[in-house]
Amino acid sequence: MIRTFGQHILRKTRTLDGLWDFVTDPSNLGTTEEWYKKFPSDSRKLVVPSCWNNELGLFEYIGVAWYRTYFDTTQDSNIRLIFEGILHHADIYVDGQHLGYHFGGYTQFSTLLPHLAQGQHELIIRVDSTLDWQTLPTDVADWYSYGGIIRSVELQELPDVYIDTMKIDYHLTGDQADISLQVQVNSLSDTDSEVEVNASTNGLVFPAVTVQLLAGQSTQLTLRGTLANIRRWDVGRPELYTFTVQAGEDDLIDRTGFRTVAVDNGQILLNGNKLYLQGVNRHEEHPEWGFAFPPKLMLKDLAILQDLGCNIVRGSHYPQSQFWMDLLDEHGMLLWSEIPMWGCFMSTDTLASPLFAERGVKMLDEMITRDYHHPSIIFWGAHNEIDTRTTEALELTKKFVGKIRSMDESRLVTYATMHPVEDIVLSYFDVIGINKYYGWYEGNVSGFRDMLQNYYRNAEAQGAGDKPLIMSEFGAAGIFGDAGWEPRLFSEDYQADVVQQALHIFREDPRIVGTLIWHFADIRVDVRSDRPYFRDRARSFNNKGLLNEYRKPKLAYRIVKDIYRSKR
Numbered sequence: 001m002i003r004t005f006g007q008h009i010l011r012k013t014r015t016l017d018g019l020w021d022f023v024t025d026p027s028n029l030g031t032t033e034e035w036y037k038k039f040p041s042d043s044r045k046l047v048v049p050s051c052w053n054n055e056l057g058l059f060e061y062i063g064v065a066w067y068r069t070y071f072d073t074t075q076d077s078n079i080r081l082i083f084e085g086i087l088h089h090a091d092i093y094v095d096g097q098h099l100g101y102h103f104g105g106y107t108q109f110s111t112l113l114p115h116l117a118q119g120q121h122e123l124i125i126r127v128d129s130t131l132d133w134q135t136l137p138t139d140v141a142d143w144y145s146y147g148g149i150i151r152s153v154e155l156q157e158l159p160d161v162y163i164d165t166m167k168i169d170y171h172l173t174g175d176q177a178d179i180s181l182q183v184q185v186n187s188l189s190d191t192d193s194e195v196e197v198n199a200s201t202n203g204l205v206f207p208a209v210t211v212q213l214l215a216g217q218s219t220q221l222t223l224r225g226t227l228a229n230i231r232r233w234d235v236g237r238p239e240l241y242t243f244t245v246q247a248g249e250d251d252l253i254d255r256t257g258f259r260t261v262a263v264d265n266g267q268i269l270l271n272g273n274k275l276y277l278q279g280v281n282r283h284e285e286h287p288e289w290g291f292a293f294p295p296k297l298m299l300k301d302l303a304i305l306q307d308l309g310c311n312i313v314r315g316s317h318y319p320q321s322q323f324w325m326d327l328l329d330e331h332g333m334l335l336w337s338e339i340p341m342w343g344c345f346m347s348t349d350t351l352a353s354p355l356f357a358e359r360g361v362k363m364l365d366e367m368i369t370r371d372y373h374h375p376s377i378i379f380w381g382a383h384n385e386i387d388t389r390t391t392e393a394l395e396l397t398k399k400f401v402g403k404i405r406s407m408d409e410s411r412l413v414t415y416a417t418m419h420p421v422e423d424i425v426l427s428y429f430d431v432i433g434i435n436k437y438y439g440w441y442e443g444n445v446s447g448f449r450d451m452l453q454n455y456y457r458n459a460e461a462q463g464a465g466d467k468p469l470i471m472s473e474f475g476a477a478g479i480f481g482d483a484g485w486e487p488r489l490f491s492e493d494y495q496a497d498v499v500q501q502a503l504h505i506f507r508e509d510p511r512i513v514g515t516l517i518w519h520f521a522d523i524r525v526d527v528r529s530d531r532p533y534f535r536d537r538a539r540s541f542n543n544k545g546l547l548n549e550y551r552k553p554k555l556a557y558r559i560v561k562d563i564y565r566s567k568r
């Protein structure tokens with residue numbers, strides 16, 4: 001996997017990234033003609049990871065495609081294949097056998113192949129990028145849903161007894177951390193075994209535990225220890241602790257940072273101190289790479305965020321790559337992480353669909369499991385702009401928020417509402433995000449003032465008057481390079497004006513604790529001639545970026561930088 005640090009010293013891992021065989025299957029013949037047994041000979045090559053919609057002839061291709069690569073095993077070995085991200089439906093075949101199906105492009109999944117014979121093995125993946133009314137996202141969302149294997153594929157060789165997971169929890173009292181490490185150890189052996197489990201972190205060795213494992217079974221154990229004089233992770237102070245667990249011949253390394261997050265009397269507290277959040281929404285997308293965003297550019301995006309004066313970024317609108325979160329951890333930048341639930345045009349049928357809810361809950365599960373240790377993540381986002389005036393939204397909110405809280409009590413739960421004045425789900429969340437576009441979709445920028453007063457009334461009525469409020473989206477489109485003498489719609493000047501006025505209104509309002517501008521950089525949008533959506537998206541881009549898609553700053557960038565860097 002692409003991380004900024006190694007996760008194993010003992011366990012053998014290798015990447016399967018590189019050139020794979022690739023063929024599109026617009027008529028969906030591949031399953032009936034068993035392409036997973038006899039791959040078509042007229043396939044072409046494609047780099048993994050990448051998005052096929054960045055290749056010639058496939059710019060607008062939505063549908064099925066097949067990928068093939070090979071890997072060698074030198075001896076009878078246990079192989080785990082980890083797929084970091086495949087958009088959106090993936091069927092995995094090894095040596096002609098169907099091993100599993102996964103839906104959801106932004107979270108990782110894996111396949112286990114115990115006791116694989118020595119030799120060369122064929123890995124084939126059927127990828128289907130088709131979305132519909134019951135998928136997350138649905139087939140209507142304001143970004144381009146590229147298809148492909150968008151993140152790395154890794155092969156791991158597991159010993160017969162291996163560490164499946166490690167979960168780090170802690171309780172802080174002053175500068176002391178009481179830590180518990182939950183470790184799951186699995187056996188693939190056909191005989192019973194005994195294994196010693198050791199763990200350590202900076203300055204602390206946990207007392208070793210010996211576990212007895214029955215053949216083919218798994219066991220969970222908890223190691224506890226106390227660390228004194230800890231240095232807390234904070235904004236701009238990225239103190240990180242690396243944890244290493246070893247069980248017999250296997251190991252697993254992960255990292256976290258110690259900090260507390262809470263809300264109190266309308267404020268968000270990090271390590272007990274009030275936070276004022278300044279940030280942007282960011283899609284992990286680039287016109288040349290789509291969602292297969294290269295590490296080098298992530299580092300540059302982060303440098304730009306820092307230059308802008310941000311202390312938070314919203315991972316709109318899906319779980320972002322782990323490399324990005326590692327960087328945020330390492331630079332003391334906060335993150336709002338969410339699942340791809342984009343509801344602006346979503347029907348109540350979708351909100352009420354059991355399949356949709358099941359998929360959402362699974363995505364939340366995969367996101368939180370994968371990203372639990374990142375200290376940068378302050379919020380889990382449950383949904384964006386669904387119709388929160390309806391009972392369907394209310395029921396779904398209960399499910400999603402319940403799921404999040406059952407997995408993680410150490411972070412705040414939030415969402416973005418586009419119906420702040422009539423919203424009926426406010427009380428379920430710790431922090432409220434409002435998305436509103438005065439100066440763009442609705443009236444003048446001054447409209448924010450009335451909207452906010454009406455929102456406060458609604459919040460009081462819902463018993464949510466003391467919840468911290470973030471302006472989670474606002475902005476206007478500005479086409480890069482389009483400047484004039486007057487601030488005309490779509491010009492850089494107009495966009496800069498809207499954002500500047502809005503920020504002044506928000507910064508004067510003591511009940512608002514943060515602003516997230518829509519958005520960091522322009523993104524490609526799914527504009528089709530036969531559909532009514534997003535027809536105002538010039539160039540087929542959402543042009544509300546402070547930067548254009550190649551990360552060139554617009555006027556609004558410089559204005560925001562001045563504001564974000566000035567005292568409120």
Ligand code: ADA
Binds near residue numbers: 142384385435518544
């Ligand atoms: C919404 C949505 C964004 C984007 C924005 C816009 O708030 O959450 O993804 O579509 O509007 O540009 O209209």
